[in-house]
Amino acid sequence: MEKKIKLNFNEYKRNEKNSGNLSGYVNKVDYKIDDLGTTIDTSKVNTTNFSLEGGQTQQEVNKANKEAIDANTQAIDDIINNGVPSGNTSTINTTNATTEGGATQQEVNEANKEAIDANTQAIDDIINNGVPSGNTSTINTTNATTEGWATQKEVNEANKKSIDDINDQLDDLSDPITSNVTTVDAIAEGGATQQEVNEANKEAIDNLNTEYNELNDKINDLNSVISNMNDAIISIQESIESLFDCTDCPKTNEPTVNIDNEIIVDGSGNGSSDGSWSGDIIINNFSGQGRILLNPDPNSNTPIDLNDGSNSVEFDNLPPGDYVIYVFDDNNLISEFTFTISESNIPASATIDNVISNSPSIEDGNDGSISFDTNVNGCDGVATASLNPENGTTPITLTTGDNIGLTFSPLPAGDYTIQIYCDDVLINESDAITVPDYVAPSNGFIPLTPEADDGNSKTTGDIDDNYDNYDIIISKNNHPDYVSNGLFIGKEIAIGDLNLSGIIDGSEVDKLTFTSQTNFNTTNTGDYAGIYYLKGINVGLTPLITAGQYHNNDNFTWLDTITNYNMIIQKWSDETRGVKTYTFWEIDTTVGKSYIYAAKNAAETGLNGWTYNNLKIETGIGENSYLEMIYGINFTEITNLVTSSTGSRFTISDYTGYDLLLFNIEQSGNNSSGTWFININDLVQDGATKYSYGNYNDNYFTISGNVITWNAESGIGHLNLVGVKGIKI
Known part of the structure; x- marks a missing residue:
C-alpha cells in the first residue's frame, strides 16, 4: 500500500519563524530519503505489493512519497500563512472583532501589548508605592475593595495570576492545534486533518529508517564474510609459497644452474683492462664434475671446478667486450650466461699531493727544492710533470698510478706551480708554491707551542710551524721527581717515529711522535705525563758521515774534518726501546776516548757509543741499537x-x-x-x-x-x- 510520511507539528509555532523550521525539517526528511538512494540502488529493489506500496520498485515508491511530501509542504505553508505574505499582520482578519479584541491580528497584538504594558506599570506602581521593602504579607492595603485584597502579598499574587492567564491566552492565539487544521484534499494529502498527515508521514519515515538499518546490517554481514574470504585466500597463498620455498624437499634428477649477486665493473677507459665480473654460481643435481669456462678469457682460459651448491666466482683484469660463461656437467653443456664489460672512457686526470718546499741553504742561493706526489689515471699517451717557471728544471715522466717522492731542484726562492700533462694536454695544475728565502740561523729558540702555555703539561697539540723546518728541537718533560729536556733533529724525524724525550729507567719513558707536520702527541710510561713545550732553532747542520745503519763493531768514516766544528749531534735507533734518540757531544780528539750515546744499554750490561780513534760502533752485550747519522755544528x-x-x-x-x-x-x-x-x-x-x-x-x-x-x-x-x-x- 502507499506509505505516507508522518510529520509531528506539535513543536512548531504558527508564525514565519516556525514556518522556516518546518521547511528545514521537511528538507531533512528529503535528504534522508536521498541518502537511502545513494547507499542502495533502489531501482533494483522490488516491492511486495505494487498496489498497496505505491510502485513496482522502491525507487518508484520513494519518488511518489517525495512528490506527496513536496505537495504537503506547500499546503502546510498555505495554511500557516493563510495566503498572506509572511509578516503583514495588518491584513490577517479576525473571526470576531468583539470577542478577539480587534478586526485584524495587528489590532489584537497592539491591544494586548497595551494591556500588558498597563498591567506591568500598575504592578510596578503598586510594588513601589512608597511601601518599604520587607514581608509583603504584613503590608496592608489602604482599601481592600479598590486595591483588590487586604495585603500587598495578596494583591501581588492576584496580579501575577492575571498576567499568567493573559500570557496563556496569547500563547493559545499563536499555537495552532494541528488536529483542528483540515486538509483541502484528504486523498491527495494523505489525511483529513494536518494531524493525520503528520502521523502518516512519521510512520512512513520510521518504517524507512527501520528498513535502512536492516539493510545496513546485511551489508555489514556481507563485508564480514568478504573479509573472512580474504583471510582464507592469503592463507592459501602463503601455503602455496611455502611449497616453493622448501629447502629440505627431495631433489629432482634435473640439473639446475642459477646466478646470484652478480656484479659487473666496467673498465676505467682509455684502453685499460681493469673490468671485472663476480657472482655466486649455484648448481644442483649434477651427475658429474661441475665446471665453468669464460669465453673469451684474456687471462688463463682454464676451466674452474664447481662444488654442488653455491660457488663464489670472479673474473678480473677484463678488457671491454662481450663474454659468455659456459656451465658444464662433466663435458655436457648445461647452461650459459652472457655479460658485457663496457669502457667508461674516463678523461685523463691527476692528483698533486704532499707538496713540500725547502728554502736555499745560503743567502741568494739556488739549492731550494719542491717535492710532491702525484697519481695519474686515464692517460693513454705520455704523462709528464713540469714546473712553471722551469728555472732550469726538466719535465718528469710519470707512470699510471702513484708517483711518489718527486722533486724539482735546484731552485732559487720564488713562486712556482706544478703542471701535469697527458701528452700536450694540461690535466692538473697546483696552487702557487713558494720556495721561501734563506733565513739565517737564529740565536734564540723559536716557540713551536704557545709560549704563554709553557707552564701547562700536554700530551698532544698543534705547533705553529712545520717541525722539519728546524735543525734542532728541544722539549721539557713532565715528571714529578725530575726536570729534563729532550733533544731532536727536526730534519731527521719522520712522521710517526717514536722519539725519546726523556727516560728515568726502562719502566719510565717519555716518547714524542709527530702525527703531521704541525701536530704531535706523546706516549708515556711510569710517572711521565707528557711535555710542557717544544722550541726549535736553525744552527746549520753539516753531515759528517754517510747516512746508514751502523751496528756493533761496524766502522764508519768522516766526510769532513770534525775539528772544523765545536759540537756534533747524532741520531741513534734504539730497537730495544723502539725509539729514535738524539744526543750532543762536544768534540774531543783524545786518542782512545769513547763517546757515550747512553750511559748503559737496556740490558744494563755495557755502554753504547763509538770510539773516536778507530771509528768503531760499540753497543754493549745484548743491545740492539745502531747509529744512523752524525752532523757537525758550530755554536756561537x-x-x-x-x-x-x-x-x-x-x-x-x-x-x-x-x-x-x-x-x-x-x-x-x-x-x-x-x-x-x-x-x-x-x-x-x-x-x-x-x-x-x-x-x-x-x-x-x-x-x-x-x-x-x-x-x-x-x-x-x-x-x-x-x-x-x-x-x-
Whole structure:
C-alpha cells in the first residue's frame, strides 16, 4: 500500500519563524530519503505489493512519497500563512472583532501589548508605592475593595495570576492545534486533518529508517564474510609459497644452474683492462664434475671446478667486450650466461699531493727544492710533470698510478706551480708554491707551542710551524721527581717515529711522535705525563758521515774534518726501546776516548757509543741499537763556567747570558765521555729540584745560587760530572 510520511507539528509555532523550521525539517526528511538512494540502488529493489506500496520498485515508491511530501509542504505553508505574505499582520482578519479584541491580528497584538504594558506599570506602581521593602504579607492595603485584597502579598499574587492567564491566552492565539487544521484534499494529502498527515508521514519515515538499518546490517554481514574470504585466500597463498620455498624437499634428477649477486665493473677507459665480473654460481643435481669456462678469457682460459651448491666466482683484469660463461656437467653443456664489460672512457686526470718546499741553504742561493706526489689515471699517451717557471728544471715522466717522492731542484726562492700533462694536454695544475728565502740561523729558540702555555703539561697539540723546518728541537718533560729536556733533529724525524724525550729507567719513558707536520702527541710510561713545550732553532747542520745503519763493531768514516766544528749531534735507533734518540757531544780528539750515546744499554750490561780513534760502533752485550747519522755544528760560543770544584760540588760563574748549560760526564773506571744539556730558562736555584741526565735516575744535580751538587749512581751506570759549560746558540 502507499506509505505516507508522518510529520509531528506539535513543536512548531504558527508564525514565519516556525514556518522556516518546518521547511528545514521537511528538507531533512528529503535528504534522508536521498541518502537511502545513494547507499542502495533502489531501482533494483522490488516491492511486495505494487498496489498497496505505491510502485513496482522502491525507487518508484520513494519518488511518489517525495512528490506527496513536496505537495504537503506547500499546503502546510498555505495554511500557516493563510495566503498572506509572511509578516503583514495588518491584513490577517479576525473571526470576531468583539470577542478577539480587534478586526485584524495587528489590532489584537497592539491591544494586548497595551494591556500588558498597563498591567506591568500598575504592578510596578503598586510594588513601589512608597511601601518599604520587607514581608509583603504584613503590608496592608489602604482599601481592600479598590486595591483588590487586604495585603500587598495578596494583591501581588492576584496580579501575577492575571498576567499568567493573559500570557496563556496569547500563547493559545499563536499555537495552532494541528488536529483542528483540515486538509483541502484528504486523498491527495494523505489525511483529513494536518494531524493525520503528520502521523502518516512519521510512520512512513520510521518504517524507512527501520528498513535502512536492516539493510545496513546485511551489508555489514556481507563485508564480514568478504573479509573472512580474504583471510582464507592469503592463507592459501602463503601455503602455496611455502611449497616453493622448501629447502629440505627431495631433489629432482634435473640439473639446475642459477646466478646470484652478480656484479659487473666496467673498465676505467682509455684502453685499460681493469673490468671485472663476480657472482655466486649455484648448481644442483649434477651427475658429474661441475665446471665453468669464460669465453673469451684474456687471462688463463682454464676451466674452474664447481662444488654442488653455491660457488663464489670472479673474473678480473677484463678488457671491454662481450663474454659468455659456459656451465658444464662433466663435458655436457648445461647452461650459459652472457655479460658485457663496457669502457667508461674516463678523461685523463691527476692528483698533486704532499707538496713540500725547502728554502736555499745560503743567502741568494739556488739549492731550494719542491717535492710532491702525484697519481695519474686515464692517460693513454705520455704523462709528464713540469714546473712553471722551469728555472732550469726538466719535465718528469710519470707512470699510471702513484708517483711518489718527486722533486724539482735546484731552485732559487720564488713562486712556482706544478703542471701535469697527458701528452700536450694540461690535466692538473697546483696552487702557487713558494720556495721561501734563506733565513739565517737564529740565536734564540723559536716557540713551536704557545709560549704563554709553557707552564701547562700536554700530551698532544698543534705547533705553529712545520717541525722539519728546524735543525734542532728541544722539549721539557713532565715528571714529578725530575726536570729534563729532550733533544731532536727536526730534519731527521719522520712522521710517526717514536722519539725519546726523556727516560728515568726502562719502566719510565717519555716518547714524542709527530702525527703531521704541525701536530704531535706523546706516549708515556711510569710517572711521565707528557711535555710542557717544544722550541726549535736553525744552527746549520753539516753531515759528517754517510747516512746508514751502523751496528756493533761496524766502522764508519768522516766526510769532513770534525775539528772544523765545536759540537756534533747524532741520531741513534734504539730497537730495544723502539725509539729514535738524539744526543750532543762536544768534540774531543783524545786518542782512545769513547763517546757515550747512553750511559748503559737496556740490558744494563755495557755502554753504547763509538770510539773516536778507530771509528768503531760499540753497543754493549745484548743491545740492539745502531747509529744512523752524525752532523757537525758550530755554536756561537762554548765557554767553561766552572770556577772551582770539591768532590761533587761545582761552583760556576754567572750563566744567565747563555742559552744552554752543557754538562760533560765520564763513565767511572774507563775512558768514556758524553754530554748532557739543560735549558737555562728551566733552572730553579732552590737546591732541591733534581735535574736528571736524560737516561738514568740517580744521575742528577741540584743548583743553589751558583753551586751545583752532583749525585751519581754506583755500578756500571755511575757517571762523574767533570765540567759545566755555557752555550750561546
